Amino acid sequence: MNITSGDAGMGARIQTPTPTRRRGDALPAALLLAPFAVTFVLFFFLPALETFYMSLTESSLTRTNAFVGFANYATLVRDPSFWAALGNTFYFALLTVLPLTALGLLMALLVNHFTRASNWLQGAFFLPFVLPISVMTLIADWMLQPSSGVVNYVLGMQRAWFADLAWAMPMVAIATIWWTVGFNMLMFLAGLRNIPLDLYEAAALDGARGLALFRAITWPALRPVAGMALVLQLIASMKIFGQTYIMTSGGPFNTTRVTLHYMYETAFTQSDAGYAAAIAVAFVVIVVVLSLVHAGLARWLARRNA
Amino acid sequence: MKHAKTALMQAPMQARSNLAWTVIGAGAALLLAAMWVAPLLWALSTALRPEHETVSAVFRWLPQQWTLEAFARVLAAGNVGRWLFNSALVALLVTVLTMALSLMAAYAFSQLRFRGRSLVFGLTMLAFLVPFEALLVPLFRMMNQLGLINSYPGIVLPQVVAPVVIYVFKGFFDAIPADFREAAVMDGAGALRILWSVYLPVSGNIVWAMAIVSFIGAWNNFLWPFIIITSNDMMTIPLGLTQTYDAFGVRYAQLMAGALLGALPVALAYVLFQRRVTQGFLAATGLKG
Numbered sequence: 001m002n003i004t005s006g007d008a009g010m011g012a013r014i015q016t017p018t019p020t021r022r023r024g025d026a027l028p029a030a031l032l033l034a035p036f037a038v039t040f041v042l043f044f045f046l047p048a049l050e051t052f053y054m055s056l057t058e059s060s061l062t063r064t065n066a067f068v069g070f071a072n073y074a075t076l077v078r079d080p081s082f083w084a085a086l087g088n089t090f091y092f093a094l095l096t097v098l099p100l101t102a103l104g105l106l107m108a109l110l111v112n113h114f115t116r117a118s119n120w121l122q123g124a125f126f127l128p129f130v131l132p133i134s135v136m137t138l139i140a141d142w143m144l145q146p147s148s149g150v151v152n153y154v155l156g157m158q159r160a161w162f163a164d165l166a167w168a169m170p171m172v173a174i175a176t177i178w179w180t181v182g183f184n185m186l187m188f189l190a191g192l193r194n195i196p197l198d199l200y201e202a203a204a205l206d207g208a209r210g211l212a213l214f215r216a217i218t219w220p221a222l223r224p225v226a227g228m229a230l231v232l233q234l235i236a237s238m239k240i241f242g243q244t245y246i247m248t249s250g251g252p253f254n255t256t257r258v259t260l261h262y263m264y265e266t267a268f269t270q271s272d273a274g275y276a277a278a279i280a281v282a283f284v285v286i287v288v289v290l291s292l293v294h295a296g297l298a299r300w301l302a303r304r305n306a
Numbered sequence: 307m308k309h310a311k312t313a314l315m316q317a318p319m320q321a322r323s324n325l326a327w328t329v330i331g332a333g334a335a336l337l338l339a340a341m342w343v344a345p346l347l348w349a350l351s352t353a354l355r356p357e358h359e360t361v362s363a364v365f366r367w368l369p370q371q372w373t374l375e376a377f378a379r380v381l382a383a384g385n386v387g388r389w390l391f392n393s394a395l396v397a398l399l400v401t402v403l404t405m406a407l408s409l410m411a412a413y414a415f416s417q418l419r420f421r422g423r424s425l426v427f428g429l430t431m432l433a434f435l436v437p438f439e440a441l442l443v444p445l446f447r448m449m450n451q452l453g454l455i456n457s458y459p460g461i462v463l464p465q466v467v468a469p470v471v472i473y474v475f476k477g478f479f480d481a482i483p484a485d486f487r488e489a490a491v492m493d494g495a496g497a498l499r500i501l502w503s504v505y506l507p508v509s510g511n512i513v514w515a516m517a518i519v520s521f522i523g524a525w526n527n528f529l530w531p532f533i534i535i536t537s538n539d540m541m542t543i544p545l546g547l548t549q550t551y552d553a554f555g556v557r558y559a560q561l562m563a564g565a566l567l568g569a570l571p572v573a574l575a576y577v578l579f580q581r582r583v584t585q586g587f588l589a590a591t592g593l594k595g
Contacts, residue, residue, distance in 0.1 A: 025418040028497035032418070033426070036411035036472070043464040044433050047444035054444065061443070062450060110335040117335070123580060124339040127346065130572045132526040132544035135565040139349045142558055150348055153365045178342065186584065210327050239437050242528045246548060260439050267443045268533070280440035288435050 054277035061271045072278035082279065084254060085262035086286075088169065092244075092258060093237040095173035100237075101229050103177065104184025105222070111185065112192045122189070126182030133179075137246040140175040162248050168256050172243050179243075180236070184229050191225035192218070231294045238287055259283050353377065353562040360558040376559035377567065386564060388539055389546035393525055394571070396461050396542055400524035401517050403466040409513070412475030413501045417487055427476075433469040439529065446533055456540050461531055465524055471516050478512050479505060515586015518579050525572050543568040 055073070058066045076082055111121045128136065143150050146160040161171045199217050208216055241260040244250060250257030257265075263283065267276030352360055353376050355369035380386050414420075415427050445464055446455075454460030482505065490500045506513065531542050538549065547568050576583065 026420045029414045029418040029420040029423075032410040032414040032497055032501075036407040036467075037426075039407060039463060040430065040433070040467050042448075043445065044436075044441065044467050045429070047441040047448065048436055050444035050447075051440055062447065106334070107338065110331060110338070113331055114335055119580065121335055121339055122584070123577065124342050126580075127573060127576070128342060130522055130526070130576045131569045132547070132572075133528045134544045134547040135569045138547060138561055138565045139345050142352065142562060143345060143348060148361050148365075148558075150365075178345065189584070209324065235437075239439055241439065263439075264442070268446075273443050273447075276443055280443070284436050284440050287437065291435070 059274040107185040108188030129182035349562045376563035389543040393542040397524040408471040416479035
């Protein structure tokens with residue numbers, strides 16, 4: 001597809017046709033944008049503002065009561081449950097981000113290399129990704145059953161994985177890796193297909209082969225994709241909620257209760273919406289800071305390597 | 307792959323090294339593919355046995371007695387049919403609305419010059435940074451006030467805001483030569499008409515791919531339906547399946563049958579459209595890379 005080679009996307013705004021403002025465009029633009037703008041303002045922009053405002057109040061699920069300034073945040077920094085949940089979130093990210101990125105790369109290389117089987121391989125790796133989360137969790141739960149589960153049968157054990165302090169989170173991580181790695185594989189596949197074949201032919205003529213080819217051509221071309229995959233995966237992993245909520249309900253002993261789960265409980269079971277909003281804001285700030293740090297690191301590395 | 311073959315013909319030494327890599331690679335590919343398919347096959351094997359075999363003391367890979375009883379029971383009992391209908395309706399509505407809103411907005415951002423364009427586009431892209439999950443409480447409160455809890459509009463509307471789709475479409479439109487539009491403008495065509503009859507036809511793959519991705523996303527969405535749906539007959543299939551767990555207790559054959567039924571439509575859609583999904587995906591990520 002030719003758009004992949006062009007300088008498209010955000011940067012292309014500068015080179016789009018006729019940069020001068022045309023007078024006749026204002027009305028059609030307003031009409032075309034209106035439907036999206038209305039839904040955007042109603043279902044994103046106002047709720048985002050309201051989340052921030054609510055974090056400064058004492059509110060229930062249905063009504064906002066008193067304005068309390070930054071009191072919720074003061075409570076938050078001294079709330080061990082919040083820090084534990086944040087710690088669990090980071091632990092999950094630690095268990096998933098690198099494996100999901102590396103495995104996605106490996107799978108893409110395999111799909112790309114075995115041309116004749118590539119559709120089958122790609123299908124096998126990607127299929128779990130299209131499962132609804134509850135289907136994924138049902139299957140994982142059934143396979144990990146203490147007495148009749150296939151995993152325990154194969155390993156010759158009787159372990160209750162999701163009730164095990166040490167194993168609950170790693171098992172959620174493994175299930176998540178199985179479930180979502182296909183997405184990363186497709187991203188790397190996109191990067192691989194963008195590498196011109198003649199680069200390989202030239203290098204092969206120079207005598208490069210195997211790992212040397214990978215190091216000289218494939219990896220340099222894929223590095224930006226890997227960087228993007230890492231940060232997207234980090235954000236995705238930080239947002240974990242459904243897997244632990246369904247599979248472990250945050251247990252055993254809250255060892256798998258993650259940030260969004262804590263926020264959900266605070267809002268919907270304790271109806272402390274103001275405090276939940278503060279958790280949400282803190283969470284957004286952490287995610288944004290992480291992405292900015294990553295972007296800064298990536299730029300610094302790129303400059304150092306250049 | 308072409309380069310592998312050229313390298314293979316170079317010299318015997320290289321051929322041997324390449325052969326070793328091919329063997330290792332093939333082994334890894336087979337092993338990984340087997341690991342990724344096995345859980346689905348195991349679920350299928352479970353769904354095809356009578357209930358007592360799932361808790362039998364003797365472990366067997368295949369059913370001793372093959373039966374469709376679990377599927378029949380799941381379909382007969384409870385609301386599985388209704389949940390499938392809800393999922394299909396919701397996913398279809400989300401997809402059509404997302405496509406319509408995003409195509410129009412992307413066209414305006416890409417091709418029309420108007421005051422405040424960068425600002426509005428920037429605000430839209432800001433939504434990349436704020437995860438939907440952070441908005442749950444105000445969204446729930448708003449739906450509560452509007453009386454849209456447990457309604458199709460309540461389930462659908464917050465899902466149609468998709469800045470990623472707009473970003474992808476805009477990138478695609480940006481790369482289409484300006485002459486396309488200029489010619490149509492000369493003919494006196496309006497913006498909607500140009501979008502429909504000039505831009506849409508050349509964007510086939512990417513529109514299909516985004517539509518399929520939206521459909522899969524909406525079909526599988528868990529968190530928002532989980533918040534907004536409270537009655538059993540409004541549930542979508544991912545949500546309903548968590549209920550069957552309670553309803554069926556430890557009836558694993560029926561649980562797996564229900565799971566497979568819930569996954570089947572999307573899995574089929576993916577298998578049928580795999581090429582389009584891949585192509586669209588390649589185009590979309592190529593834009594960012």
